[in-house]
Amino acid sequence: MTDARATILDRVRSALADVPAAEPHVWPGADEPIDPPAAYHRTSDLSAGELADRFAARAGEYQARIVRCGQEDSEIAAAVGRALAAEPGDGPLVVPPGLPAAWRPAGAVEDTGLAIGDLDRAAGAVTGCAIAIADTGTVVLDHGPAQGRRALTLVPDLHVCVVREDDLVGSVPEAVARLANAVRAGRPITLISGPSATSDIELQRVEGVHGPRRLVIVLAAGARRRAT
Amino acid sequence: MTGTFRQAAATALDDAQLRSNLRTATHTIRDKRLAAVGEVPDWEQLREAGRRIKARTMRHLGVHLETLERSVTDRGGTVHWAVDAAEANGIVTRLCLAAGAHEAVKVKSMATDEIGLAAALEQAGVRPIETDLAELVVQLDPQDRSSHILVPAIHRNREQIAALFRARIPGAEDVTSNPADLAAAARRYLRERMLGATVAISGANFAVADTGTIVVVESEGNGRMCLTLPRTLITVMGIEKVLPRLEDLEVMLQLLPRSSTAERMNPYTSLWSGVHEGDGPQEFHLVLLDNGRTSVLADDRGRDALHCIRCSACLNVCPVYERTGGQAYGSTYPGPIGAILAPQLSALREHRDLPWASSLCGACYEVCPVKIDIPAILVHLRRRIVEDRAEGGRRLDPERTSMALLGRLFRSRRRYEAAQRAARIAARPLSDGPQIRPVPGLLRAWTHSRDLPAPAAQSFRDWWRERS
Numbered sequence: 082m083t084d085a086r087a088t089i090l091d092r093v094r095s096a097l098a099d100v101p102a103a104e105p106h107v108w109p110g111a112d113e114p115i116d117p118p119a120a121y122h123r124t125s126d127l128s129a130g131e132l133a134d135r136f137a138a139r140a141g142e143y144q145a146r147i148v149r150c151g152q153e154d155s156e157i158a159a160a161v162g163r164a165l166a167a168e169p170g171d172g173p174l175v176v177p178p179g180l181p182a183a184w185r186p187a188g189a190v191e192d193t194g195l196a197i198g199d200l201d202r203a204a205g206a207v208t209g210c211a212i213a214i215a216d217t218g219t220v221v222l223d224h225g226p227a228q229g230r231r232a233l234t235l236v237p238d239l240h241v242c243v244v245r246e247d248d249l250v251g252s253v254p255e256a257v258a259r260l261a262n263a264v265r266a267g268r269p270i271t272l273i274s275g276p277s278a279t280s281d282i283e284l285q286r287v288e289g290v291h292g293p294r295r296l297v298i299v300l301a302a303g304a305r306r307r308a309t
Numbered sequence: 310m311t312g313t314f315r316q317a318a319a320t321a322l323d324d325a326q327l328r329s330n331l332r333t334a335t336h337t338i339r340d341k342r343l344a345a346v347g348e349v350p351d352w353e354q355l356r357e358a359g360r361r362i363k364a365r366t367m368r369h370l371g372v373h374l375e376t377l378e379r380s381v382t383d384r385g386g387t388v389h390w391a392v393d394a395a396e397a398n399g400i401v402t403r404l405c406l407a408a409g410a411h412e413a414v415k416v417k418s419m420a421t422d423e424i425g426l427a428a429a430l431e432q433a434g435v436r437p438i439e440t441d442l443a444e445l446v447v448q449l450d451p452q453d454r455s456s457h458i459l460v461p462a463i464h465r466n467r468e469q470i471a472a473l474f475r476a477r478i479p480g481a482e483d484v485t486s487n488p489a490d491l492a493a494a495a496r497r498y499l500r501e502r503m504l505g506a507t508v509a510i511s512g513a514n515f516a517v518a519d520t521g522t523i524v525v526v527e528s529e530g531n532g533r534m535c536l537t538l539p540r541t542l543i544t545v546m547g548i549e550k551v552l553p554r555l556e557d558l559e560v561m562l563q564l565l566p567r568s569s570t571a572e573r574m575n576p577y578t579s580l581w582s583g584v585h586e587g588d589g590p591q592e593f594h595l596v597l598l599d600n601g602r603t604s605v606l607a608d609d610r611g612r613d614a615l616h617c618i619r620c621s622a623c624l625n626v627c628p629v630y631e632r633t634g635g636q637a638y639g640s641t642y643p644g645p646i647g648a649i650l651a652p653q654l655s656a657l658r659e660h661r662d663l664p665w666a667s668s669l670c671g672a673c674y675e676v677c678p679v680k681i682d683i684p685a686i687l688v689h690l691r692r693r694i695v696e697d698r699a700e701g702g703r704r705l706d707p708e709r710t711s712m713a714l715l716g717r718l719f720r721s722r723r724r725y726e727a728a729q730r731a732a733r734i735a736a737r738p739l740s741d742g743p744q745i746r747p748v749p750g751l752l753r754a755w756t757h758s759r760d761l762p763a764p765a766a767q768s769f770r771d772w773w774r775e776r777s
Contacts (some may be wrong), residue, residue, distance in 0.1 A: 085599075089548065092603035093371040099609050100368045107553040108365040111358060111560075119361055121354040121560070139573060161323040181634035194587075197504055197538060215575035231579075236379075236504070237529065247626040253574075255560035264520050267384055269585050272578035277530035280570050281443035281460050282467050282488040284334040286757055290442065290492045290579060291500065293528025 094202040096305035123253020132215040137217030143275025144288045145296040152182035153300040164241050164297040165286045170204030177208050177229025193234050207240030213244045214256045219274045222262035314662045317637035330466045331634050335625045338360040342473035342570035358560045359679040363616035373518040380521025381547030384583020384710045386593040397598050408541045410508040416439035416532045418512025420545045423641040440531035442495050449477040460623040464634050475481035509535035519554050522582045528575050536579050542590035547598050549615040564678035568620035601654035610689045614649045616679045623673035645673035649686045666688040733764045
């Protein structure tokens with residue numbers, strides 16, 4: 082194994098004999114001032130209201146169901162209740178540790194290490210998110226508090242995800258910047274854009290394969306979030 | 310052009326069903342890609358940024374690989390290095406057996422196709438189970454092979470897939486050809502296996518050296534299942550997949566989905582760094598694969614082929630691919646990218662005819678999200694292969710000889726004009742009105758596949774001389 086490592090790194094070195102040793106190892110990036118041909122947009126210039134509308138429209142195009150509501154916990158709880166009532170399913174609901182108590186549906190089971198079989202029998206999961214991306218209609222989980230481990234939002238067939246308008250960013254570069262701390266802290270990240278889908282038959286998109294086949298996004302108006 | 314592509318292409322061209330399936334699929338995705346790309350105002354800047362990130366990374370590949378190894382190890386993962394396919398297969402097989410697995414669930418991966426991992430596992434008594442829908446379709450028919458980077462079963466239409474499912478999947482005897490029903494049948498068949506798997510094998514779309522983060526981009530959720538539920542995860546990635554920094558993802562995660570499935574974002578993208586306590590696999594192995602990549606790197610003009618992020622946009626727009634399909638290329642990587650990657654990965658020992666499997670129309674370059682100049686590399690490889698043939702003792706190679714002759718003609722005005730006169734006379738018996746007829750003999754290959762205009766009765770030079 083050590084031999085393979087040395088062999089490959091040796092081959093790489095001799096293959097790159099043409100590269101000056103002093104050359105920087107990374108491309109400086111979009112902000113490099115002399116580089117207009119590669120100066121892509123890092124930030125979005127949409128207003129808060131426009132961000133919410135774009136997110137709702139684009140997540141909706143991916144067949145996520147969008148339920149909008151006010152900013153108060155009671156309004157979010159009511160919206161979650163409405164969302165669940167419209168998505169019948171057998172079995173208990175599962176929720177992650179750290180989910181605000183007010184959002185938690187009656188009778189929901191907290192995932193403190195449930196077996197995969199238990200998750201498979203659950204009717205659905207209710208979680209929060211880390212951020213959401215308006216340009217792409219994506220919710221992002223960093224699997225911190227109120228989001229749970231990855232299996233929780235994967236195995237049950239329904240995922241109800243609460244997104245606060247304050248969680249929204251406009252662009253993918255803004256999202257990557259916001260996720261950097263979680264990645265550096267060693268947390269896994271999941272980007273979700275609509276329910277599971279496939280384009281494998283004649284390159285046409287069909288929703289519903291292995292991940293949750295139904296995704297409901299409760300989009301709550303922009304209350305100021307507590308700094309974390 | 311001689312050799313296998315030409316023969317395989319001729320067979321494929323005779324298959325009307327195949328041509329119809331390919332035409333439907335490639336045209337569907339072309340139009341969607343145009344819309345997905347058209348709404349991004351800074352698309353060209355993103356492409357240029359993508360190109361520069363990749364080019365710079367390749368120029369310092371060793372540094373980034375060592376950083377990646379350190380980051381993954383720090384996060385509790387184990388890094389393995391494999392010089393070739395046999396070494397990589399050996400590592401993965403040993404890991405599966407050590408985990409006591411008789412079955413391993415697989416996420417679609419070009420790298421594991423390239424090294425023939427499935428066959429190696431099978432031989433060692435570990436049954437590989439493809440969990441991507443199209444890979445499953447290909448796996449269900451032992452005679453079948455992948456024909457597309459993104460959608461390996463693109464050569465089959467819904468009716469053909471339904472027939473295969475009815476015959477091969479227990480419980481799917483009555484499935485209709487409705488794509489939603491087919492997807493549901495695949496779900497039922499694969500879910501139990503994924504829920505119970507102990508070992509999963511994946512590829513990687515990107516690997517961030519700085520943070521030790523692996524990225525897998527997918528649609529169906531089979532990727533998430535495999536990356537999350539089993540106890541042991543083994544990821545096989547080509548060494549060219551490394552990216553230096555997390556920020557580089559802000560470019561790649563915009564370029565890849567819009568170019569690949571023509572979506573703003575694919576349904577699921579998973580990022581993980583080593584082992585996460587209490588969440589997901591508790592054993593993570595990363596296999597870094599060379600298998601010819603360092604020989605591609607050594608050609609400073611062909612090197613750009615390693616920038617490919619496997620989106621398959623170049624396949625979908627290629628007029629040759631659209632007509633022959635992917636299997637005619639006879640390599641893991643079909644289409645325009647395959648024509649520059651496959652020969653180079655074998656150090657020009659195999660797939661030597663693929664650089665000629667192109668009309669050099671340039672559509673592949675126009676759509677490439679990281680601006681690989683595929684036509685320029687095709688021409689470069691044609692030259693290398695012709696020179697290589699000459700060095701190999703084939704002094705009388707017809708292409709080389711005729712090009713050398715043309716070179717002599719074009720260098721002298723006298724010789725050039727004499728040749729023009731000779732061509733007019735020689736072409737007379739072969740002409741059919743304004744066209745050269747297909748002729749037998751040495752010129753057959755050229756005249757049978759092209760409309761060649763007959764030389765004009767008078768050359769421009771003669772006309773000019775008379776006029777002045």
